[in-house]
Amino acid sequence: MQVHILASGSTGNVAYFKFGNTRLLVDAGISARRIETKLALIGVKAGDIDGVLITHEHVDHIKGLDVFIRRYHLPVFARAATWEAIPCRHKLPPECCITIEDQFQIGGVEAEAHNISHDAVDPVGFSFHYRRKKWVIATDMGIITENVLKALAGADLVVLESNHDRDMLKNGPYPRFLKQRIAGRYGHLSNHDAAAVLARISRKEQMQVFLAHLSQENNHPDLALKTVSDSLLKQGCQPGEDIKLHLTYPDTTMSFTG
Ligand SMILES: [Zn+2]
Ligand SMILES: [Zn+2]
Structure with a gap:
């Protein structure tokens, strides 16, 4: 089993998963050419993908979909x-x-879509069940709902939104309406929110967590990592032991093989 976060953040999101012989992409939010190049760098031919799963219709999740799908x-x-909401x-x-x-079902993988709280028509996260393991991707959430908690419970690996630092957002350059949208019920999770949900769910040993969809304006990778680590420690959870944290980037692939 492998995950490669090819791109993450408001400039575009694509994650590649491999479960045995089943190869999946979640979202296609960068250009088709960039998806091809990034897949090639990890030795994957775009034409070998078994399916592309779309979480919601925002452009940072579907930008390359049209060209990529017509090509392959x-x-x-x-x-x-x-x-209905995807223009292409x-x-x-x-x-x-x-x-x-x-x-x-896609190939050998049981997939599950769970509803999330976000300002799109019917946004979802996905859980993948393969050989008794559960890997989950959950980003673009204003709040954590019960069904997200259920999806995350007992997961072996999670790609979890850690979008912004609350103070950076509050004091940052965004207009008021945008700040309210991001911090609101249908916006994005803060670093503190990510830590709170991780501390709350029932966990397996050595849960792998990718902090994802980091804002370039209102967050910083080091800050996200520190905030989540400190907050987990305060809640009696050892980062590095109970939970292994990984960062993600807009243009650098981050990988894990389990
Ligand atoms: Zn979105
Ligand atoms: Zn997004």
Whole structure:
């Protein structure tokens, strides 16, 4: 099992997962050319992907979808309402557009979509079950809802949003309405929120956590890592032992093999 976070943040999100022989992308939020290049750097041919899963219709999650899918003719999995909201849907081959419910199968992987609180039409995160392991991706969330807690519980690996530092957002350059949107119920999780949810869920030993979707304006990788580590320690959880934290970047691939 492998995960490679090819791009993460408001400039674009793409994660590559490999479960046995099943190869998946979650989101396609950078140009098709950049997706190809980044896949090539980890030795993956874009045409070998078994499916592209879309969390929601925001441009940082679908920017390269149109060109990438027309070039490689891959199946794309998204909610019905999300399909309606994806502007390029009419340009994609209809047989590539697959509507998902809460549970679906791709190759050898059982996938589950869980609803998240975000300002998109029907946004989701995904859990992947493979050989008794559970890997979860959950970003773009204003608040942590019960079903997200359920999805994260007992996960072996989580890609979790740690979008902003509260003070940086508060004192930063964004206009008021945007600050309110980000900090609101349908916005993005702060570093503190990420730590709070990690401390709260039932965990397996050595849970791997990728802090993802970091804001370039309102966060910094070192700060996210420090805030989450300090907060976990205060809550009786040992970073590095109970939870292994990894960072993600807009343009540098971060990987883990389990
Ligand atoms: Zn979004
Ligand atoms: Zn996003």
